[in-house]
Amino acid sequence: MNNRFDFSRRKFLKDSIVLAGTPLIIKNTPLDFASLYNPGLSAKLFWIEKGGGPAATGLTWGTPWPKGKLKRGSDFYLTDAVGEKKALQSWPLAYWPDGSLKWTGHAAAAGLSVNSDYTVVAGKTVPYQEEVVIKESAGSILINTGKITCAINKKGKVLIENISINNKPVATEGRLIVLVQDQPDDDDIEIINKQELQGSIDSVTVEQNGPLRAIVKITGTHIGQEVTLLPYVIRLYFYANSDEIRLLHTLIYDADEKKQFIKGVGISFDVPLNDELHNRHIRFVNSAHNGMFAEAVRGLTGLRRDPGKQIKEAQLNGKATVPVSQFPPEIAENLKYIPAFGDYTLFQGDSTGFSIKKRTASGYSWLASGRGERALGTVYLGTPQGGLAAGIRNFWQSFPAQLDIRDAATATGKINLWLWAPNAQAMDLRFYHNGMGQDTYELQREGLDITYEDYEPGFGTPHGVARTSEIVLKGLAATPTRDELLYIAHNIQEPARLICDHTYLEQLRVFGGNWTVEDRSVPPKAAIEQQLESYFEYYQQQTDFHNWYGYWNYGDFMHTYDQDRHTWRYDVGGFAWDNSELSSDLWIWYYYLKTQRSDVFRVAEAMTRHTGEVDVHHIGRFAPLGSRHNVMHWGDSAKQLRISTAANRRFYYYLTADERVGDLLREQVDAAKALNIIQPNRKLEGIRDKKQPDYTTNKIPASFGTDYGAIAAAWLTEWERTNDAGMKEKLVNSMVTIAAQPHGFFTGSGILHLDTGKFDITTSEALSVSHLNAVFGLTEIAEELISLIDVPGFTKAWLQYCRLYNAPPEEQQKELGQALSKLNLGQGHSRLTAYAAYYNQDSKLAARAWDEFYSGKAGIVPGQIQARKISGPYVLNPVEEDVAVSTNAVAEWGLAAIQCLAFAGKDIRPLIPYNNH
Template identity: 55%
Template sequence: MENNDALSRRTFVKNSLMLATLPAVSWPSLSGDDGSAPTDAVALHWLDGKSPALASGATWGVPWAKGVLKKNAVFSLQGNAGENLALQSWPLAYWPDGSLKWTAHAIGAHQSLPETFQLTTGKAVTASAQLSVAEQDDAIVVNTGIIACTIAKTGTVLIRSISRDRKIAAQDGKLVLTTQNNAEITGTVTYENFESSIRQVTVEQRGPVRAVVKLEGKHAHNNGRSWLPFVIRLYFYEGSEAIRIMHTIIYDGDEHKDIIKGLGVRFSVPLNDALHNRHVRFAGENKGVFAEAVRGLTGLRRDPGDAIRAAQRTGKATPPLESFPEAISKRLDYIPAFGDYTLFQPTADSFEIRKRTETGYGWIHAAHGNRAAGTAYVGTPEGGIAFGIRNFWQSYPAQLDISKAHTTSAEVTMWLWAPQAEAMDLRFYHDGLGQDTFAKQLEGLEITYEDYEPGFGTPEGIARTSELQLWMLPATPSNEKLNEIAAAIQQPPQITFSTEYWQKAGVFGGRWNVTYQPSPRKEKIREQLGFYFDYYRKQVDQHHWYGFWNYGDVMHSYDRDRHQWRYDVGGYAWDNSELSTDIWLWHYFLYSGRADVFRMAEAMTRHTGEVDVHHLGKFSPLGSRHNVQHWGCSAKQLRISTVENRRFYYYLTADERVGDLMREQLNADRTLRDIVPGRKIGQKAAQAEGYASISFGTDWGALAAAWFTEWERTGDKQIMNKLLNSMRTIAQQPHGFFTGGAEMELSTGKFAMEPKDKISASHLSAVFGLAEICAELVDAVNMPEFEKAWVQYCELYNATPEEQTAALGESLGKLNLQQGHSRLTAFAAIRKKDARLAARAWKEFFDGVAGFRNPSQNTRTIAPPEVLNPVEEADVSTNAVAQWGLSAMALVAMLGDQLE
């Protein structure tokens, strides 16, 4: 179907001729020296466009142009009314000249916050009630000015107590794990219960506005066995009544025997008030709230009176017992007290609330709904605890339990894997289908696109990070307040900067053209970018890409016969970052500033950095290629675990867990000695000791991203030298990047020289972040020979066979993904200031070879009975959308004016 959004071929030829004959072109600068660099003042705003109803603290990152700020700069923050806010700041990254590149900032909790901010250099004001961290021999005490939290250094209890106004609100916080020995529930099924066992505690930040405490350990059984490593981070903000918990587990068991039945976090909550003054709350959906008391006083045969009923209904203290009607007071013990409540979300579209009096007695159904907000409360009019799990229904099966609320110590459990659900089954999904040789495995790849190898489809080392919050409240919250807390848990307040500012700062690939004039053609591209994102955002919901191990990812390819994404067909199922889906989303956020884009990119970063990567075991720290199961593919590669996919979220939020994930990749080259990515198609392992066989595309691009990021974060000279050595020895190869790969010395990063007649090019080399990291390296590092080698690759990949032969001695043969590589041609055009290359880049983009020639916004709805549920279809593939989107944004940014 033709689409008027695309330029016609005639128009393209005309544009090409015009551009080629222009006497001079105004080229955008990539070096940060065009005079438009930002000053030491940055305008900031809330991601969601307005200040949050509840703010328990916020952290964000800000980029700075090269040379603008010295490394010891200090900062202050003003609101839009000119008010000064207490601020904590720290560096995240530096430019090679030592100036600040990224800084992180945090503000505490406030009753009201401005809509916008101005970040400037200058000393910050002092917080009114500074956060403090005190280390004791066996514990750490963090005081926010509102709550005090005692964190253990050893033992099974992570958080000994949390108090507000010197009154304990929660205590004995620990991790809980239940396992079963058989996934099939046949024969004898035995269960074992484990609790957290602390190995190490680290105070990562000490205030005065923000504190972070990291706890590491394993889940332990009283029989002596320990497994399932965890990393817990506790976040505290000045003036806040809340604690943010980042919960990470790394699977290190036998998936056939170590079957997780329940996984959660548990606290005890002291309760001393009368049973009829103990309140239970669950936030449901659409701001609905389930609100009851442990012992109800409404609906009785005898009426206690308006005042008593109204107090209990609204969470207030009832009048004194002596004022109760005698018909009620003398019969209170005959009213059942319901001590146990559970909210269970078994799927993305249903939840139920049940309750019972106590263990040993039957449950009764209390309420149901579709998508619960995942927040609950238990307490009295004198105070209690609200608690919740972020992305509750999206990460099903989840469960919130309140138990023993009729005793002096209730228990609350936030179940990340609900024990009421089926047990977690991580076993591989087929028996190998007889693929016991590489030849057979290549045949399997030909039919289902699945790269199978025995023993490689293991979940060993995969991880999952979840986010939880605790709120210590001075009284039972109103339903409106509970909804505000639930909203704060589900969408934590985030501060950010304008879409124009990041381009001016020159990060993520240099200073792009931010002054181009709008035009109808650019508007068509902008609309198409929005369409593709909106389509995938809706596909997530229509096809229910949810679940504990799935949420955040999208599917790779579509089956139009079944009107279904190919969820069960080998390598066509989960995308696992194929062709830079993560980078597409993050670039589109930076391009658009849309909050919904940020949230989707955030969920993808959490997923692909944890679930799609092996964090321990023989495959660590490599990622797994796209598959029916995220960990199922035998292609364990750096192109999936690449730091390039994580850097955006880290620098925008200063998230410590993502910082850990990036650091994991620093020595990934050592794993490639044993796990050779191309072993099935002829790539040989390095023979010399201390060397690894490394491709210059997906392998080195990922290593370069890891090393460059660590260098700019820490200034580590050893890492810097490895990076620079690798860049220099790539450039020294007979054909630069077209050499394809070489053996690299692990200790130095130097590549051995390859024969002069070796020429190799792969369509995958530059589409997993290589284009993006090389743009940053060229901008940040003054190494002309490397720039020359990279620009040569960018210019020649899509060149004619004659041009390739003239430069290399032979043509590169039939290559793929020409549209995606148009952004490489554009990069060469601006580095060489070549109008002919600029015209060629736009032509490659609009010709759409191996992409979209005529991108359309047409969709069709397929309705039952042809399908189970109505679905919306468009002519897309995830590979093509990601590459089209990245190329569209790059070309508009780099060559937007030349388009006209």
């Protein structure tokens, strides 16, 4: 290792934490905090995942606090089950309207026991026993966790110069690699030109600088011969007393999908190998039966001459053999005739199968070495004196993925971690049809009518979509035992994770008061809770039955089922990928909050990663809007705030303090500016033929439903994160001017001035209402806004909307001057009725909410999954199906069930009789 720095951990100065993407200057402090401090205030944590033992790496989570109890700058510590105090690194995540802390982020050093309960306590910080030490120079950053050191470059194409243990490198030359070619891998094309691009560094920022957790953010692009493609964002996470580095890899797609086909996306490390060939060890881990592929570069088993039990067992167990001079002579003299296999590849081509092959070197044949179903995605290369273990999280779920070992028979081996496998076909992200003549809005509406696809030339492009992946690098001072490597691999896939206990979250109402922890105390509630469980588990099954996996797909559900073909409508326009339609993200997150189940959390996490990255354009013409449901995630011409909405990401951000999701939330603060170019209603009859007003980036059309729900979610989250008075002012202005419309929310839409947050007040008395207005997060965000900001007119307007949407026609006529017609999703809107009942303490209205919920109007009649098994020649593979299930209906049923229980649970009555659906 090049020891360019001379420093002592004890000389480390505790610099202020630089929050990822959070302004360092808070613009307003409305309260005098002189006496605002409550030492002893505590929050219980819960192990949502336990891994296999003590947390090998450090942990990060978010903790909420009661309003008005803690000031900015409060200290915290951690206590275990026996009351022992442990140090925490803490920072603010969000503030209450009075400026007190609402959420704080916390990091703990490696080594917490998963067999202990933990509690965050407000109080004087405990002295640090371990520290992450950072030494920064003009060209590099050196980080010492106490277990490993890592040198990071600030420029060039080598991101990680080395990872070392006790001044001995176990990995060097960490580089990002992209392979690109000018043709797809099909279409019988004979000549394909390929080239390799390497990640080039544009900027390096220390986002957190310890003492227990450090984050280094690296941004750049991939550069080749006259080609610059695919911007990236890398975050490296380091924890005190940990030998692991967590690497969060975000790739933003900006290639020309018709001319540039990505053949491989990965990261490569060199691994120094200074031992005998028979003491160089290769490991791959299989998820099935905790299996493992374990070999040496030069094997000593199965030979015609037996080297003896001691030598063979040492090699099989990754230990150093006795010196060659002590080998049996017939072995020692002929070692040179035993082939040394220097190259290995594990290729996960789909979610159900992987293969392993090896060869001696380039230019020689590959040997088939093993097969399996789902690899855990962990590889090891090293010697008894140390090496590198590395793993890709959600490896088989995000196929095609690949792990390579190269040149292991030389002095410097190599590990390649491929997020997109070069052994697979190149990415082909071209649109899937030629438009079929839909070159006018009228023809596109006709197409929508038959396939539910909203097509428009030039809109079905992946330009600007992103994908975030997680990699763990672990420096080891010796080849791990097989059990140790299994433990490492399982911890990479399901890392130990602490999260605030959900009973505490419910008590503080930090995600609103529209959910409650699971309650089966009386039969009607038990029946609903059971149905919630059944639907979640049904979708777990469907994910596996129908292979909802893949680099660009993992984390999404399909939209609608095809009962004739016994499959989901993966190839039918707008019926294919769901893309957050009708708030499937919110359904899963609120169900997690109810149950605190780890499997629900993993589904919600994967959905947040997917819908926030793949379904949203982050750069380019459509940024930062999302794309409506389609055969291809980015294929629809409806680019909308309702898909990119911050409402879907807030849960994961606050629960985990994840910096990348923090980026996505901030991306949405000014997202509404894009509506001046792309109006969601531009194709509607009566609008498409009219000249549109002259909109600007600060004057845009916005509905009071899906648009405002997303705008308010972004502004609310930004206000919480920064306590920015200007952001609150825009929220208040928007609330006041919606309330001032002739019919409040029933006015439907208006012209929004983004610089002030004010809507123009219309003089029209026309009513406008859509069944979609409230079902993309507006319901949930409005409830939070009312609880945080006192704008009586807004509260009145929202309660009117909640009360009247499902009201009898005569009641609508009396209050609005006319009855509302063609309203849909009656069951889903029962939660609005329930909220109005709760707010006004109206038991009669609560009874109406339950009637609406049980009726199943445009939803699901209460009952359990009625799945039947289909097998034989009617399907490719056996499946279980319930033809009455659609993701729209289940998401709305789930949200209605959860919120009716929360708002009207005390008025629940026995279930009315129902038929199996």
